[in-house]
Amino acid sequence: MTVYVPPLNFSLVEDGIYRSGHPVPINFPFLQTLNLKTVIYLGDKTDNFEYYKFLKSMNINFVYIHMESSSEPFIMNDPDAIIQALKLIINIENYPILIHSNKGKHRIGVLVGIMRKLLQGWSMTGIFNEYDKFAGGKGDSDIEFIEVFQTELEGSLQKLPSFVRLDH
Structure with a gap:
């Protein structure tokens, strides 16, 4: 019997x-059910060899975007890493996508918050509530980063996911 965790x-x-923390071997059968085409890892670990082997065996495109965990006042969020991830997210040809960091809290919370803001026109209150649900109340610098982050993204209209709102 297969166990799905x-x-x-x-x-x-x-x-x-989908979003999550870093998958471990017990999660691999569950991940197979998602039929992932792309995995975006925002993180700082490079020694996950079992995981890399699993992704390769499943023919899943793995994109590692190095991003340190934000910790004031020394390490701030990396706008270039966020932009790189967003460029992958606005292309439906990369779907289904799993975006993850080490614990699936802060870095992914920032990425999802900015996605909600720029691509969907969510209110800041909604974004902060979702961020808080996963981050557990920590991350004042992340909240501020989401609030002030701005960028222009270019992509093909034919390849945009259906959730992207162009009218906000």
């Missing part, structure tokens, strides 16, 4: 986008 902090973000 989702990764830490696993959740559906939008149709075809």
